[in-house]
Amino acid sequence: MAYKWTFTTIGGNTRVHIAKGEDIRHLGELDEKMWTVLSCPTTGLEISDETLRLLDCDHDGKIRIDEVVNAADYLCAVLRDPEVLLEEKDALKIADLNEDNADAKQMADIARRIAGKDDTITLAAVQTAVAAIAVEQKPLPEVPLAADVIAAVHANEAEYNAWFRSAELEKMGLALTDPEKQPKIADKEWKKLTAQVAAYEAEVAAVNAANQAAVDAATGEYQPLIRLLHLKRDFYTLLKNYISFQDFYNREIKAIFQCGRLVIDQRACELCVKVVDAGKMAAEAAKSGMFLIFCECENKSKGKKMSIVAAMTQGDIHNLEVGKNCIFYDRSGLDYDAVVTKIIDNPISIRQAFWTPYRKFANWVADLVNKSVAEKENKGLEEMKANATVATEKAKENAEKGGKVEPQQPPFDIAKFAGIFAALGMALGMIGTALASVAGGMRTLTWWQLLLVFLGIIIVISGPSMLLAYFKLRRRNLAPVLNANGWAVNAEAIINVPFGATLTTIAKFPILKLKDPFAKKGLPVWAKILIALCVILLVACGVAGYMYYTGTGYFAA
Numbered sequence: 331m332a333y334k335w336t337f338t339t340i341g342g343n344t345r346v347h348i349a350k351g352e353d354i355r356h357l358g359e360l361d362e363k364m365w366t367v368l369s370c371p372t373t374g375l376e377i378s379d380e381t382l383r384l385l386d387c388d389h390d391g392k393i394r395i396d397e398v399v400n401a402a403d404y405l406c407a408v409l410r411d412p413e414v415l416l417e418e419k420d421a422l423k424i425a426d427l428n429e430d431n432a433d434a435k436q437m438a439d440i441a442r443r444i445a446g447k448d449d450t451i452t453l454a455a456v457q458t459a460v461a462a463i464a465v466e467q468k469p470l471p472e473v474p475l476a477a478d479v480i481a482a483v484h485a486n487e488a489e490y491n492a493w494f495r496s497a498e499l500e501k502m503g504l505a506l507t508d509p510e511k512q513p514k515i516a517d518k519e520w521k522k523l524t525a526q527v528a529a530y531e532a533e534v535a536a537v538n539a540a541n542q543a544a545v546d547a548a549t550g551e552y553q554p555l556i557r558l559l560h561l562k563r564d565f566y567t568l569l570k571n572y573i574s575f576q577d578f579y580n581r582e583i584k585a586i587f588q589c590g591r592l593v594i595d596q597r598a599c600e601l602c603v604k605v606v607d608a609g610k611m612a613a614e615a616a617k618s619g620m621f622l623i624f625c626e627c628e629n630k631s632k633g634k635k636m637s638i639v640a641a642m643t644q645g646d647i648h649n650l651e652v653g654k655n656c657i658f659y660d661r662s663g664l665d666y667d668a669v670v671t672k673i674i675d676n677p678i679s680i681r682q683a684f685w686t687p688y689r690k691f692a693n694w695v696a697d698l699v700n701k702s703v704a705e706k707e708n709k710g711l712e713e714m715k716a717n718a719t720v721a722t723e724k725a726k727e728n729a730e731k732g733g734k735v736e737p738q739q740p741p742f743d744i745a746k747f748a749g750i751f752a753a754l755g756m757a758l759g760m761i762g763t764a765l766a767s768v769a770g771g772m773r774t775l776t777w778w779q780l781l782l783v784f785l786g787i788i789i790v791i792s793g794p795s796m797l798l799a800y801f802k803l804r805r806r807n808l809a810p811v812l813n814a815n816g817w818a819v820n821a822e823a824i825i826n827v828p829f830g831a832t833l834t835t836i837a838k839f840p841i842l843k844l845k846d847p848f849a850k851k852g853l854p855v856w857a858k859i860l861i862a863l864c865v866i867l868l869v870a871c872g873v874a875g876y877m878y879y880t881g882t883g884y885f886a887a
Contacts, residue, residue, distance in 0.1 A: 345364075465549075567586065571587070612672065613814070614813055625637070625638050628668075645836055647682065684796055
């Protein structure tokens with residue numbers, strides 16, 4: 331009879347929900363196509379690297395489905411009840427070991443020896459016992475050369491070997507050497523030196539290998555218990571981030587790929603992922619549909635550096651730009667100085683998308699004005715320099731001739747000014763005609779029709795941006811970001827609007843009436859609004875009175 335799985339819908343997909351020990355016992359029966367992840371890397375995650383190394387049976391740097399299933403079968407064989415794995419602790423009651431299994435029986439005997447009268451064995455206790463084992467170590471060979479000499483040999487080895495090889499080929503007429511790059515050491519002496527270093531390093535490697543073998547032999551019996559306690563603590567955590575993304579969609583727990591929190595622009599981004607390959611991440615992350623911020627982070631006191639990408643899922647973007655400084659906190663709470671190095675622009679909200687066309691238009695106008703002003707300023711400066719140069723040369727010529735410098739006034743060009751005035755008049759006439767046409771058309775509309783016209787204009791401008799944002803916000807997908815870090819994600823990890831709101835928190839200040847000592851003095855806001863309304867009303871009354879007395883507009887006969 332097929333095992334009855336429990337399913338849940340999270341992240342836009344129906345997923346298997348691992349909630350009890352029996353689910354772990356039957357992992358081998360779960361269809362591979364139902365797994366959220368097919369493989370994940372063994373490094374760079376917020377889970378013990380040692381645990382992942384112990385799971386990686388073929389040592390290829392990836393955890394695959396068959397390795398997870400093998401670990402589940404092993405745990406269910408050595409434990410009486412796999413339900414204890416849900417505790418996610420590296421402590422185990424010795425009575426929970428299934429002593430009918432030979433491996434479990436051996437581990438139980440070792441655990442009792444270490445724990446003494448205690449009925450629980452912990453990973454720390456086993457590691458302490460292993461550290462206390464005295465193993466005779468072979469001494470390392472005596473260093474034949476100074477450390478800086480050995481370092482210099484390694485630094486120049488490739489270049490010197492290449493030059494001496496070229497010199498041998500040159501003697502055969504098969505190559506040419508550059509005399510300026512000739513090493514100052516002779517070929518014979520160089521070979522003797524490199525052979526000496528190689529022999530020393532080979533001997534060191536052999537002694538280290540022998541010492542490690544002795545340690546492994548003395549502590550080998552403890553390794554199965556150490557492996558079991560690592561898996562006891564971390565295996566269920568891995569399942570919740572592998573078979574499904576239970577931890578990621580849990581508001582109280584972070585997933586193993588979430589590396590910390592980025593605080594920027596009065597917001598805290600909870601979805602931060604380490605960047606392993608910046609080029610690949612930039613290419614893949616663009617497919618996610620999320621607004622992403624790439625940062626380089628550094629803690630100088632600890633000498634730690636990290637590259638991250640953070641998802642911004644709430645708020646506005648007008649203060650977010652490359653070069654902005656911020657603070658990043660890793661999962662342990664250590665703070666890093668962070669600087670924004672790249673931004674992938676995507677919608678954050680419908681409200682933000684509404685203002686996007688206007689923001690882009692304002693930026694375009696500002697750039698255009700700045701460019702025009704800069705060009706005119708440069709042109710004017712060049713003309714001033716040219717005129718100054720000409721004036722200086724003429725003054726010098728007059729001074730040499732003993733003459734007097736007479737200022738020359740340019741003749742008044744009436745045709746030039748006539749053309750300018752004509753162009754201005756034409757432009758003003760065209761603008762007036764256009765405004766008159768618009769006013770004439772609007773004059774025939776009632777107030778509610780005018781309101782519909784304004785709404786239509788707004789929809790035409792902001793509608794496409796809002797519609798595109800609507801679809802993008804509902805298709806934001808974390809999978810491309812994880813794929814860039816070496817994950818093989820088998821299903822979408824959708825970040826919809828309600829869930830996205832939990833991934834970025836915004837500063838919320840209390841509503842208070844406080845007096846600002848540096849506030850601009852003048853009329854209060856309500857008085858300004860009242861004056862503006864009165865001015866508008868007076869203008870409207872004046873226009874209405876004019877149309878009434880002249881019989882035009884709405885008062886036309």
